[in-house]
Amino acid sequence: MTRLDTHLDDAGSRRTVGATCPLPIENGETIQMAHGGGGRMTQRLVEGMFVPAFDNPMLSALHDGAILDRTAHGEAVFELDGAAGRLAVSTDSFVIRPLFFPGGDIGSLAVHGTVNDLAMCGARPLALSCGLILEEGFPLADLQRVVTSMREAAAEAGVPVITGDTKVVDHGKGDGVYINTTGLGWVRRGRDISPRRARPGDVVLVSGEIAVHGVAILSVREGLEFETTLESDSAALHGLVAELLDAVGEGVHVLRDPTRGGVASVTHEIAGQAGVGIRLHEDRLPLSDAVRGACEILGLDPLYVANEGKCLAVVAPEKADEALEALRRHPLGRDAAVIGEMVADHPGRVILRSRIGGERVVDLLSGEPLPRIC
Amino acid sequence: MRYVDEYRDGAAARKWLDALRATVTQPWTLMEICGGQTHTLLRSGIDRMLPEEITLVHGPGCPVCVTPVELIDKAVALARLPEVILTSFGDMLRVPGSDTDLLTAKARGGDVRMVYSPLDAVELARKNPDREVVFFAVGFETTAPANAMAVWRAHQLGMPNFSILSSHVLVPPAMEAILSAPDNRVQGFLAAGHVCAVMGYWQYLPLAEKHEIPITVTGFEPLDLFQGIWMTVKALEEGRWGVENQYTRTVTAEGNRPAQDLLRKVFRVVDRPWRGIGVIPESGLGLRDELADFDAERRFRVEGVGGEESPLCIAGEILRGLKKPHECAAFGRECTPETPLGAPMVSSEGACAAYHLYGRLATDHLATETAS
Numbered sequence: 001m002t003r004l005d006t007h008l009d010d011a012g013s014r015r016t017v018g019a020t021c022p023l024p025i026e027n028g029e030t031i032q033m034a035h036g037g038g039g040r041m042t043q044r045l046v047e048g049m050f051v052p053a054f055d056n057p058m059l060s061a062l063h064d065g066a067i068l069d070r071t072a073h074g075e076a077v078f079e080l081d082g083a084a085g086r087l088a089v090s091t092d093s094f095v096i097r098p099l100f101f102p103g104g105d106i107g108s109l110a111v112h113g114t115v116n117d118l119a120m121c122g123a124r125p126l127a128l129s130c131g132l133i134l135e136e137g138f139p140l141a142d143l144q145r146v147v148t149s150m151r152e153a154a155a156e157a158g159v160p161v162i163t164g165d166t167k168v169v170d171h172g173k174g175d176g177v178y179i180n181t182t183g184l185g186w187v188r189r190g191r192d193i194s195p196r197r198a199r200p201g202d203v204v205l206v207s208g209e210i211a212v213h214g215v216a217i218l219s220v221r222e223g224l225e226f227e228t229t230l231e232s233d234s235a236a237l238h239g240l241v242a243e244l245l246d247a248v249g250e251g252v253h254v255l256r257d258p259t260r261g262g263v264a265s266v267t268h269e270i271a272g273q274a275g276v277g278i279r280l281h282e283d284r285l286p287l288s289d290a291v292r293g294a295c296e297i298l299g300l301d302p303l304y305v306a307n308e309g310k311c312l313a314v315v316a317p318e319k320a321d322e323a324l325e326a327l328r329r330h331p332l333g334r335d336a337a338v339i340g341e342m343v344a345d346h347p348g349r350v351i352l353r354s355r356i357g358g359e360r361v362v363d364l365l366s367g368e369p370l371p372r373i374c
Numbered sequence: 375m376r377y378v379d380e381y382r383d384g385a386a387a388r389k390w391l392d393a394l395r396a397t398v399t400q401p402w403t404l405m406e407i408c409g410g411q412t413h414t415l416l417r418s419g420i421d422r423m424l425p426e427e428i429t430l431v432h433g434p435g436c437p438v439c440v441t442p443v444e445l446i447d448k449a450v451a452l453a454r455l456p457e458v459i460l461t462s463f464g465d466m467l468r469v470p471g472s473d474t475d476l477l478t479a480k481a482r483g484g485d486v487r488m489v490y491s492p493l494d495a496v497e498l499a500r501k502n503p504d505r506e507v508v509f510f511a512v513g514f515e516t517t518a519p520a521n522a523m524a525v526w527r528a529h530q531l532g533m534p535n536f537s538i539l540s541s542h543v544l545v546p547p548a549m550e551a552i553l554s555a556p557d558n559r560v561q562g563f564l565a566a567g568h569v570c571a572v573m574g575y576w577q578y579l580p581l582a583e584k585h586e587i588p589i590t591v592t593g594f595e596p597l598d599l600f601q602g603i604w605m606t607v608k609a610l611e612e613g614r615w616g617v618e619n620q621y622t623r624t625v626t627a628e629g630n631r632p633a634q635d636l637l638r639k640v641f642r643v644v645d646r647p648w649r650g651i652g653v654i655p656e657s658g659l660g661l662r663d664e665l666a667d668f669d670a671e672r673r674f675r676v677e678g679v680g681g682e683e684s685p686l687c688i689a690g691e692i693l694r695g696l697k698k699p700h701e702c703a704a705f706g707r708e709c710t711p712e713t714p715l716g717a718p719m720v721s722s723e724g725a726c727a728a729y730h731l732y733g734r735l736a737t738d739h740l741a742t743e744t745a746s
Contacts, residue, residue, distance in 0.1 A: 030481040034712070041712050224490050283384075289375045296378060301417075349733070356387035356596045358419020361733020365711075 038260035039365040061194065062273065064117035064257070065090030067187060080124075080186045088123035088185035090114055095178050099146065102216050103231030104308075106179055107149035112236050112308060113259070114183040115157050119238040120255040120311070122193040122245060123185030128154060130164040130181055135174035146177060157236040159183070191245075195273035195314075197253040200344040203320040204278060207240060207311040207327050208233070208335040209286045210263055214305035215294045226297075230290050235309030240330045244313060247326035251319030256312045264303040264362045266312055267340075267350045278350045280340035280362065303352070304365055314342060381595030382418075390600035394607060395425050402610050403429045403559050404603065405552070405695045407545060408566035409436035409723025410594050416732040418596045428607065431559070431695035432728075434548050434648065435566050437513040438465045438721035439693060441541045442647040444681035446471035449510050449539055451676040453484035458674075459502065461495040462510035464488045469717045472682040492524035492538075499528065499536035508670045511538040516568045518542050518659055519633040522640035525661065525668050537670040540660055543646055545569050546577045547657035552694055553585045560695055562606040564592040564599070567621040574629025578617045586615045593621040640665060649717060650683075650690030687716035692725055699729040706730060 034041040051060055058066045068076050068087040078087050094110045104112075111128065118125045130150065134143065154161050212233040219228045237257065245252055254274070256266040263285075271278045280303075287302055295302045309332060315323040320338060327333035345351075350362040406412060412432045415421045421430060434440055450471050453460040460476065467476040467488060480486035485505075489495050492509050499507035511521040521538065528536040545566060552558055565578060570591045582589045588609035592602030602620040609615065619625055637659070646658025661669045683689075686704040691697040699705050699718065709715040711730055718724035 030478070032477055032481050034477075040710075044712070223494050292375050292378065296375075354418040354596075355382045356384045356418050356420070356423075358423050358596075360417055360419050361731075363731050363733060365731075 037365065038265055043364065062269075063121060063194070065121040065123065065183070065185070067121060067123075077189070078186060084189045085186045086189060088118050088121045088187045089182065090117035090121070090185070091180065091182040092117060093178065093180045095175065096217070097175060098217075098220055099142065099176055101220050101232055103213075104234040105146060105149050106177060107146035108153040109232075109234050109308060110179040110181045111150055111153035111157060111159070112234050114181040115159055115236045115238055116257045116259075116308075116311075118183045118185035119236075119241040120193075120257050121185065121187055122191045122241070122252075122255065123187040124242070125157065125159045125183055125185045125236075125238050127160055127162045127184050128181050129183075130161050130179065132164065132166045133174055133178040133180075134166065134168045135176050136168055136171040138174075138176045143177065146179075150179075153236070157238065159236075192250075193252060193255050195254050195270045198270060198274035198276050198314050198342050199253070199316075200276055200342050201317045202253055202276075202314050202342040203317055203323075203338055204267070204280070204340040204342065205313045205315060205320070205323060205327065205336060206258070206263065206286065206339050207237070207313070207333040208309075209288050209291065210258070210307055210310060211287065211291045211295065211302035211305035213259075213308040214262070214300075215291050215302075217306075218298065219294070224298075226294070228290055228294060230288075230294070233307060233309035235332055237309065237311050237332065240311060240327065240332045243330045243333075244311075244323060244326050248315060248319040248323045251316040251323065252313055253316065254312075254314035258307045258310055258312050260306050261365065262302070262304040262306055263312060263339075264301070264350070265364055268362065268364050270314065271350050272348050274342070275347050277343040277346040277348065278340055279343050279345075280350065280352045282352055282355045284337055284339045286335045286337045286339075303362060317341075378595070381593075381597045383597065386597055387423075387600055390597065390604055391423060394428070394600070394604050397604065397608050397611055398425050398427045399611060401427045401429065402561050402607055403431060403695075404562045404564060404606055405431045405433045405560040406564040406592070406599070407433040407435040407549070408564075408569070408594075409433075409439070409721065409725065409728075410568070411435075411564060411566070411592065411599060412725050413723060413728050414594055414596060414599055416728045420596060420599055424603070428603065430603075431698070432692070432725040433563075433695060434552075434651065434693040435514065435545065435569075436693075436718060436721050436723040436725070437517065437541075437543065438463075438469055439689065439717040439724050440543055440548075440648040440651070441466070441469065441512050441717065442649045442681070443471055443683055444647070445539065445541050446475070447681060448671065448676045449508075450474055450476060450479045450484075452508050452539065452670060452674060453479040453486050455506075455674065457506045459485045459487060459498060459505050459507045460510065461487050461489045461498060461507060463490075463512070465721045465723075466510055466512060468714065468720045470684075470714055470720075492521045493527065496524050496528050496531075496533070496536055499533055500531070503535060506535050506537070506673075508674075509536070509538045510541070512541045514543055514545055514566070514569050515573045515637075516566075516571075518641065519572060519630075519636055522636045525640050525665060526636065528668060529665060534667075537668045537673050538661070539670040540641075540658075541646075542641065542659035543648065544643070544657050544659065545573075546581060547654050548648065548651075549578075549581055549589075551651065551654045551657075553581070553587070555694065557696060558694075560587075562587055562610055563589045564602045564606060565589050565617075567591055567593040567598070567625055570619075570621065570625040570629065572630050572633050574627050575617050575619060575625065576627055576629075582616050588615050589617045591617070591619045591621050591625050593624065648693070650687070650693050652690075684715040689716035689718050689726075692718055699726040702726070
């Protein structure tokens, strides 16, 4: 792909140029599916084009959501119930196929996804916006199903949808419906959840069985249908996170929801941003037999498969037991487990200790994981 | 989980490792044929656990990797034809041709679709009678029966709008080519278990006799590989050659006869160019003359394909086991999974992709850092 270089121009301001193509293959001219896959190509696009374009400290934290702590007019403090805090903002677009899947649909997912991005900043979600891009010819009955599902998910999460927008595109120019949701949240002043706080010795926890959502979606994808009782784990996680933060407070150093790209991609991101290594243990990963079986047959690595109702937490070692108990007290965290630890070795890299005692690097995927040939 | 956990047991792995240590007395170089085995070795970290006397080199058993660049160029050219729906397995889509790959052809408006089974491509042709559906049929003996079945089904249904672009290759001629090369360093083979599940292993007996080497039919789980390596090393240490079967739960000497019959009904053996290696006599499968209507190369006149390789790519040496991926100057620099110069960096079975994904860099000091 074309590498986007950031440099200083004559006036000394940063700008981006789409210049160097070190490769004989001209595949940098157009967007490819892998640019949206959450792997390395997405990372290059974000860090090579978007971050330089909109450069500011709140953006370059590169979290799922941003904390608005300063505006052009000064410090931004937002009081809630008499406590001082900050506004948290997050946005996410949903283009999933099929629209309806076991355990959810694009509507519930659009609510859960943004609520969870806020929760991963340690924020209490307050309100959502909803932007709909509809394709000409999309059945109103299906839209009604999606909207009802959004309403139910929002009501269950206790987060109202307070504004919205509707656009329609020509038949053939969309996939029925695309949804964007933006969420506003409140985070207590002083709460700092960030990879910067991760230290060697910290413990890595996950709130339950991984790779369920991705496998459930694959099981109903056109051309690949297989029978399973698996349902997506799509759920709003702010209640679970609140339980965890109440129990161990500042002991929680990092929170991420391992959605697109799975546990592998978020741990890779955390290790990179923290400048600390991570060691995962294959035999501690919570995996159901149904998910393992599907992944074996399809040749997928569950570490890279998406979750929509799981939280990954990096916690101070002395708080690890309390954190695990707090997660397990919540219905969404019953199967929580310690899956690894931050280590001083190999800073910025994730290593997996395999079941048979070998080790390997866990890297980012380039694009979407694909079922194997044979 | 049953039938999986038994073959990934840490205590059993340590026993095999002890047995290997007790058996090996001198350096040996083995080649695992199949890319799936390469990935298990790296994914489980087996390559780092073996006694230092044992060197594993990675074989040509990655169907995507050995598909000649000319054929990828033809697939790209076909995808540009407005009447064509070009179908392929996902892995094939990112493999670079002379100047572009199928995903780029798709991004530029070509109708390229990923399928999970060749029969899905036949179904697509049935549903789109006004379009021409071409299936890019790659693979070894493992995938050939399913692709043969697709052609046979289309033949039975009398479908005029289905064809395949065939790049089928065969394992034994490739092993012969590797062993006959003057610079060969392979002393024993782990044969590809799933290829043998279809073809049996009778084909390998003459190879083992002629070259006086041990060949062990081996599975894909970590313990399969430990055992296969141990069996091969034991034979080498004892000065024996011949064919042994580690993968007895799946492979028999004669293989899957109905699948072999179907292959003979649909395909004939042809000379085939292998990417990075060159033409190997009688190493591929092409459609029989009576099924020539299903041959996309005959149906469409696709001219002006380049067939140019990147001068930096040493895929040929990698696929013959002469070099390891991280010994390539372009590895991890000009050539990465996002910007592959050769197919082994793309395929989920490619050795370069495995080295990259599982972090085997030339400067990698992981083993010493985490030896605790």
